[in-house]
Amino acid sequence: MTDDNAAQNQPAKEQAKPMRKIPRVEQAAILLMSLGEADAAQILKHMGPKEVQRVGVAMAQMKDVSREEVKYVLDQFVDAVGGQTGLGVGNDDYIRAMLTQALGDDKASSLIDRILIGGNTTGLDTLKWMEPRAVADIIRYEHPQIQAIVVSYLDPDQAAEILATLDDKVRLDVLMRVASLESVQPQALQELNDILEKQFSGGSTTQTSRIGGVKRAADIMNFMDRSVEGNLMDSIKDMDPDLASTIEDLMFVFDNLKDIDDRGIQALLREVSSEVLVVALKGADDEVKDKIFKNMSKRASELLADDLEAKGPVRVSEVEAAQKDIITIARRMAEAGEITLGGSGEEMM
Incomplete structure (x- = not known):
């Protein structure tokens, strides 16, 4: 009885402590599967x-x-939502803060607009919700400068997949333009947005004018993919060695x-599953x-070494994936x- 009472009196968080570190995406999957099909679908x-x-992959x-x-x-x-002042009170701010924390500023912005502004998105924002190959088909015959603007506006991973579908010469031209692109006149960006909105029947205005740059290209x-990246970097080095060096640093x-x-x-490490970590380290120096290994407990590092x-x-x-x-x-x-990324371009003290 004494042991049972002691267990019951333990704080809830200690009782609920998992046997392993659960990455956030897996936590989301567990939560959705706990809700049932109808609620999860909503x-x-x-x-x-x-x-x-x-x-979906995590599920x-x-x-x-x-x-x-x-x-x-x-x-x-429950802990995350329990501290809120009340449902319906300042929930716009709550939604913005929650999504930004979960997805980051760039990925959350268009989703916030869809939720808070009646589901409308700008023509350019609509491209973020399309398959990369479909976007590539839309811009394939546009001027390279237009292609560069569109690629700069999209998330880097989506932009990379779009460029991978283009011819080598076009890909090089577009990325060079992305690197040299500092800003776009609002009127020019609005005209491009209007053209896309006519295709997608959108209904909002864009506020973005500063896009592109060397950091975006990096x-x-x-x-x-490494093979595509390597060939593209070699071509950039041939055309502009200084630019190639700057991109590599970033x-x-x-x-x-x-x-x-x-x-x-x-x-x-708390966000990475052990399965992904093992495969990734197979190709690491x-x-x-x-x-x-230095930043894991002795037991965890021994298990990781055995798994490797x-x-x-x-x-x-x-391994690359x-x-x-x-x-x-x-x-x-x-x-x-x-966290702070100590990229190759940062000086080491």
């Missing part, structure tokens, strides 16, 4: 294609979820994880591996101010 309707895909890969893990996720959700290249690649401080690495040894050969494409998943998480956390 939530998914307000999410973008990328977010739906990420959560498909989910198995053997314990009661403790479900309780932990539900407790985390962000886009981060999401390209790019964040998997090897740059070793430049993140220990606290940042620990925060990142010793410095990155040492950085990861037992994994066996892995396809290069699988896993490393890109981790890079994407790191960038999202950096945008949210949770």
